[in-house]
Amino acid sequence: MLFKIVMYAIAALLIVGGLLYTYLPLETFNLFIPKDAGSRLLIGDVAYGPDPRHRLDIYAPTEGKGPWPVVVFVHGGSWSSGNKNPYEFVGRALAAQGYLVLVPNYRLHPEHPYPAFVEDAALTIDWATRHASEYGGDQSHVFVSGHSAGAYNVAMAVLDKHYLAALGTDAFAIKGVALLAGPLDFLPLDSKISIDVFGRVADLPSTQPVNFVRADAPPFLILHGTEDQTCYPRNSVSLDAKLRAAGASSTLKLYDGVSHVGIMIALAKPLRSRTPTLADMVVFFTSH
16 A cells, blocks of 8 residues: 555656656556546457457446447557557546447567558457447447557558458448547658568558548548657648548647657546647547
């Protein structure tokens, strides 16, 4: 008990100082950050495919039995790291707003090179449209979202039609896409991460979400921080402009002074007053 009190005190001090993520790894951040009442982990490690990484956690509201609209949230990690476990605070934040939330793992580079992680985003979406009702979800109303590499994965899985078509997915069940700080238009490859992950792809334009915009795409909400030095805001600006030029529905919001990680941890309960990531996502989902 004393240990937990001390850690809460340290977390509170770091929140006040704006240094929380700098000094606390995401796993520790999630462990000690206050979670939303009205939410729960419904079930963990549900298999959505044959690979050991094909597992997802499901979060739900504590009240009622549904059917709740569904949100698939895909984590980041430069396509080569990360897992679903530290994103409990995201799952519970959205569940408390009345959604059934799926947070999946996916296969990672280099063991599983491109496009494995995009295929897994599509596989998760397909699973949601077929099985969410078994857990109280309305599988005809599925929203997809992701941060950083996860935003890329869902953008590609939705915009490049062949991923969902190969699975026979009901793409009309996807009612909206919310992207947080995504790499969406990053040619030429100019970073070690992008070169490592995509440098051996023969057709580089085929790896870019901006090259698959179409008028019949579901509505997009594209969020980015102006101080993002990991994935520059021009990625989101470009995708938004091209979606609207193609006749699709897209809303772009740039948050002044917000970093690459800051836009995502703003989903946590104590940090929402700084950046309205959660509020903007909920307004978007509700409107569609």
